[in-house]
Amino acid sequence: MRDVFVMGVGMIRFGKFPEVWMEELGRQAILGAVKDAGIDPKKLMVAYCGHSHQGRVAGQRALKQAGISGIEVVNVENACAGGSTSFRQAYLSVAGGLYDMALAVGMEKVGGGLLPPNPEDLDGLQGRVLPGHYAMKAVRHMYEYGTTPEQLAMVSVKSHKNASLNPLAQYQESVTLDQVLGSRMVADPLTLLQCCPTGDGAAAAILCSRKEAEQSGRPLIRVAGSVVRSGNFVGAGEDILASPLTRETSQNAYEMASVGPQDVDVCECHDAFTIGEILHYENLGFCPRGEGGRLIQDGATEITGTIPVNPSGGLLSKGHPLGATGIAQVVEIVRQLRGEAEKRQVETPRVGLTHTMGGAIPGLEAGACAVHIFVRD
Template identity: 55%
Template sequence: MRDVAVIGTGLIPFGKYPDKTLADLGWPAVKMAVKDADIAPAKIEAAYCGTALGGMMAGQRILGRVGLTGIPIVNVENACSSSSSALRQAVMAIRSGEYDVVLVIGVEKLTKFGGGTLPLEKEDWEVSQGLVMPALYAMRAQRYMHEYDLTPAQLALVSVKNRRNGALNPDAQMRKPVTVEEVLASRPIADPFTLLQCCPTGDGAAALILCEAKLARQYRSDPVRIAASDLTSGKYTPGFRDMTIPEITVRGAKEAYEEAGLGPQEIDVAEVHDAFSIAELLYYEAFGFCERGSAGAFIESGASAIDGKIAVNPSGGLLAKGHPIGATGAAQAVEIVRQLRGECGARQVPDAKVGLSHATGGGISGFDHGVCCIHIFTR
């Protein structure tokens, strides 16, 4: 199969845009990606648009605004992994030889719901009993704290680190640094989580232009190669499951590392799915960044800071950058590509050569998560 590279990125600042439509959010990110790639729009052969709650024909609605129509447009829904799954589809289309240049879009407008937790399917029996996402992750946190003596202060450090990073990111929704004391004193949500340990909802859009690797240098001198693109679904487990192990991410990480021919020790920067503070800690272990049960000590040591052993969520992650769910996967990829190009200013990870993005989607009874999508990028 052919190699694939990213030649263009676009991202609008995440936030709340109640007066804008989904298309209003999406087309500026597309325009930025086209400009960044220095490519004629007519060269784009197909588009894949990821959105979870954006309604029908999201890609057509967005691309109609910029006159990029008459090409194959595929709309992808895969919960919080929607746009990373769209990215995966685009990668496979270029690898197979079907297309040479493809556009990927991630977009979501959550302000239309007026706040609160994400709307899940009421036909699911756990959801109908009130197991919304904050409650589910709170159960994971409680079990991990019990098993491994994780302290509330260590748990709060995830929010402190990511809010510090978000303050350096002009595209982040939350840009005010916080202290451990402020995190722990914020409004209780689901024990042990307080408000500042839960990602904010909002609106956003991101876009990438992918190209067959041999052609990529026709457009820019520093294309970023996609070394692995892995998508897997959860395994249905109706009985007991260990909530301290995100099995789907452990399995997906192993597959992605094998595809890229790399290991965790070679990852310089990672954007992982920190929807709640405990999630980032679990993913340190799932990706092999630290040993099982040592995630609290790992973050406390500064190992996951921008200048640490491996920079995790330098964008601010979902906790600070925000989580407009359908846009998240594409936005994570944009951050990694820009990091590998050295374009991230005050939050730039020193000499980053290999990066990883990771998005999961959950909210189904019997599953650890429903889907997990992981990409590894190299320069």
């Protein structure tokens, strides 16, 4: 397997754009990545397009708007992990020597509001939607480890503060602890400002071989680890706070990259709900089980902390356009490792990690988990 590098990244501001077609969102992100890489788009010979609700041949439609045709295009559906999975496929195509350069793009246009469950999802049809599922996790974490409502809310405060420094975030205003706790209750104890918004957005990344990366003159950001896994079977009596999927996926990625959680300088994780981020601290290995609440309270995950998490604002504030999210995480980590994150720049990071979850399926822990690790060489 060859070394693979990220040569260029691009994304649009996330939000709600009822007047803009999905193809236009994708076009802007793709051309942004092409410009960042400084290449002729004709050098792209394969593209992987991650999305969840965009219908048939979505990638071809977006690439057409970007002036790119006559190449291999693969559309990737993997729920919220669609973008991350498209990145994984692009990585494999370059690592295996099939192509010297590949495009990974994630895009979604879903507006806002709750996404309806699949007709086959009996749990969802009976009311066990994701906010309720995560609320149960929050209540259990509070019961077992003494995690407080204030600690949960601190995640949202941090995310909104970071997003206020990110011109591409959907919500760019800071909030106070009282505002988070006082916002409308969605599923006790999770209030509105503790649940991520859906919306519209697109992000893209161009991956390449070492030769192409060195010729570009850009900082060398190597993809040191890339793992995607499906969820494990679960049954009655399972520990709802355990996440073997995230633990195993991240452990595989750490081993592939020859690093450990203690080496990660900056992380973008799947904070669909505040309790989700706290659990991810634990399951990604940043702290022992049960100590996620204390980690956020101690300021360790702030931009200036020992393990900055979601400096972009995360899903909670940057927004969550499903298929675009995983690539947007890559965009943030690449810019952090290059030193291009401006006001939200983490101090001299060398190792970055992205983590995305996708899909809720009764009987499985989740549909998919993707973890990518990046190193500045």
